[in-house]
Every structure is written in structure tokens, then in C-alpha cells.
Amino acid sequence: MTVALYAFTCGHLTMPFKSFLEGEEGTLKVPVPAYLVVHEKGSVLFDTGLNPHAVHEDARYRGQVHKSHEFHVTQHELLPARFEDAGLDISTVTHLVNSHLHFDHAGGNQLAPDVPVIVQKRELEHAREAGLPFGYVAEDFETGQSFNTITGELDLFGDGSVVCLPTPGHTPGHQSLKVATDIGQFVLAGDACYLRRSLDNLHLPRFRHDEEAMLASLRTLRDLQQRGATIMYGHDPDFWKDIPQAPTRLG
Ligand SMILES: [Zn+2]
Numbered sequence: 054m055t056v057a058l059y060a061f062t063c064g065h066l067t068m069p070f071k072s073f074l075e076g077e078e079g080t081l082k083v084p085v086p087a088y089l090v091v092h093e094k095g096s097v098l099f100d101t102g103l104n105p106h107a108v109h110e111d112a113r114y115r116g117q118v119h120k121s122h123e124f125h126v127t128q129h130e131l132l133p134a135r136f137e138d139a140g141l142d143i144s145t146v147t148h149l150v151n152s153h154l155h156f157d158h159a160g161g162n163q164l165a166p167d168v169p170v171i172v173q174k175r176e177l178e179h180a181r182e183a184g185l186p187f188g189y190v191a192e193d194f195e196t197g198q199s200f201n202t203i204t205g206e207l208d209l210f211g212d213g214s215v216v217c218l219p220t221p222g223h224t225p226g227h228q229s230l231k232v233a234t235d236i237g238q239f240v241l242a243g244d245a246c247y248l249r250r251s252l253d254n255l256h257l258p259r260f261r262h263d264e265e266a267m268l269a270s271l272r273t274l275r276d277l278q279q280r281g282a283t284i285m286y287g288h289d290p291d292f293w294k295d296i297p298q299a300p301t302r303l304g
Pocket of ligand 1: 158
């Protein structure tokens with residue numbers, strides 16, 4: 054089974070450094086990633102980046118996101134343009150998986166309007182309960198798309214090549230995606246692991262939904278790394294500098 058994995062950096066965010074690593078001063082400008090996995094039985098979008106309203110410095114939209122977050126995103130960096138530039142067709146996407154429903158991961162769900170959203174049940178419940186103070190902007194994920202809510206692991210194509218893996222802690226229903234390609238396994242960590250340093254040093258961010266769960270998820274990722282998987286850190290600017298962008302395949 055040949056599975057192709059593509060990465061897209063869909064703009065950047067500047068946030069307090071301590072939001073990524075407790076104890077750090079100043080700010081950090083980080084990439085906002087999304088991925089496409091192409092399998093013979095379907096194409097999977099993993100995370101969708103920022104809301105198109107963020108492009109236009111839409112004060113109404115931005116007013117909903119914490120003021121310490123600064124957006125850097127152009128129309129050209131949104132998924133439809135990125136797909137087109139890469140010679141890919143966003144209308145061929147059959148599965149949309151969100152790691153979680155924060156504004157920088159589900160903001161572009163509306164760009165694949167006919168595709169049901171695969172998310173952990175606990176995540177959707179939490180997003181609806183917790184709302185804006187916790188980084189959830191309703192208009193990002195309440196798009197009218199149907200949800201396929203899951204609990205635990207989900208093997209998307211039944212052959213073990215693309216598997217949703219719960220990695221809670223950042224949020225209660227966070228999940229990562231394991232992707233087996235010809236050149237090895239990749240784990241799209243999402244915000245279960247922001248930076249390489251998060252994993253190397255088990256260094257947590259300032260804000261934790263559940264510290265124990267976060268550490269357990271990092272240990273799960275370390276275990277996969279030790280067994281040869283490449284961990285794709287969710288927001289590591291140094292790591293992402295060298296990540297090949299679609300149409301170049303990552304795996
Ligand atoms: Zn994030």
C-alpha cells in the first residue's frame with residue numbers, strides 16, 4: 054500500500070514563548086501546519102489552519118481570539134491556494150481529521166465544506182462547553198459540516214496505514230495521526246507536542262489542561278519515536294524551516 058504524505062505551512066502565529074515552553078520569556082513566531090494524506094481509498098486532510106477571516110484582519114473575527122495572539126497569514130497561504138499551487142485538488146478530500154478544535158487547527162474546516170469532520174467525541178463536547186476563553190471559536194467548527202465523533206483509536210482505511218491516536222492533555226480530546234509511508238512512519242503530533250524541546254526534555258507549556266495526560270501523551274510519542282517514527286512537531290519554527298512543502302512529498 055502506497056500512502057503519500059504532504060505538508061503545508063499555512064501561515065504563522067506569534068504568541069508568548071511561555072505558551073509553548075514554561076519559563077521562556079518574550080514571544081515566538083510559529084508555523085501553522087496542515088497535512089494531506091493520499092491513500093488509494095481516500096484523501097485525508099489533517100487540520101485546516103486558520104480561518105480565512107484571519108487573512109483580512111477582520112476585527113470581528115480576530116476580536117474572538119486572545120489578544121496576545123498575532124496572525125500572519127495571506128490568502129496565498131490558505132489551503133485552497135496551497136492545493137492549487139501544488140497541483141492537488143481540495144475537492145478530492147474525503148476525510149477531514151481535526152487534532153482538536155482550537156482556532157489554528159480547525160479554522161479552515163469550512164474550506165472543505167462537504168467533508169464530515171472526524172474528531173474525538175470528548176473534544177467536540179469540550180469545545181462546545183469551554184468556548185472562547187479556551188481557544189475555541191464556534192464559527193471555526195460549527196460550520197454545518199457533519200461530525201463523525203470517535204472515542205479512542207480509529208484506523209481510517211482498515212489497513213493500519215492511517216490511524217487516529219488519542220493524545221489528550223493539551224485538550225481533553227486531542228488526537229494525533231499515525232501515517233505509515235514507504236519511507237517509514239510519521240506521527241503528526243498536533244499540539245500534543247509543540248516543539249522538539251517539548252519531547253526531548255518533557256518540557257511542558259505554561260498552560261496545561263491536564264498535566265498528567267500531557268506527559269503521558271509525550272511518553273507515547275517518545276515511544277513511537279524510539280521505534281523509528283518521525284514525530285512532526287506541531288509548532289516548531291526551527292523544525293518546520295526544513296520541512297518540504299507540497300507538492301514535494303514528505304513521505
Ligand atoms: Zn496549535
